[in-house]
Amino acid sequence: MHKILLATIIFCSSFLFVPALHAETSTGKVGDDNSQKIQQELEDRREEQRQEIQTKRIETRLRLAKNHAERLQKRFSFYYERLNNIITRFQARLDLSKTEGKDTTTSQQLLDQAKSNLLSAESKGKEAIQTFTSFDPEWSQDEMQNKVRLGQSQAEEARNAFKQVLELLKSALKSYD
């Protein structure tokens, strides 16, 4: 009799634990869902941060390119104006010397070359400035890097051309003496 009673009690009490077990399982599911949600949020936030960094990087590059364009514009205009002024005055000097019977053939040749090189330097300078002003925020990293290299090499070419003009003027001056 006691055995039957004990078995009944055990059987009934087992029903008491079923809802508890069930509840435990549900909590586990909710926990999993929550952690997945947090994981997703973190991932989204990281992606947002990556995007922000990328945007800032592009903005900085565009600003720097614009600064370079302005700097080169100022510099190359300065070289052009200055060298052109010297060439004009030098030509006037040579014209005067020719009327006085002085042989200015070599100086004139060098000055003519300087005039032609100055035009080329000016045009190369404009190309470099154009490259730095044409930067587009839609470009990829590689495209932007290629444009930087192009602008750099164009600016360097323009600089060398201005230097050549200066050297030609020095040579023309020497041959005049």
Place this chain on the structure above:
Amino acid sequence: MIKKITILAISALLLGGCTLLGSKPNETGQGMDESLIDSTAPTSESTEIDSLKADINNTVIFEEDFSDLE
């Protein structure tokens, strides 16, 4: 007294450090560029050979620096 001097020295170091960190280097040397160009003697209008010589010798073609874009 020594304590006061130590505090003053540390404060001075901190202030100096903060000032250095706070100062932003000039991007692309714009300011330097302007001063270099402005410091170049202007050309004369004379066609005398000495004047031409002086203007040619005072002309400098500056280096280009694009390191900030690398």
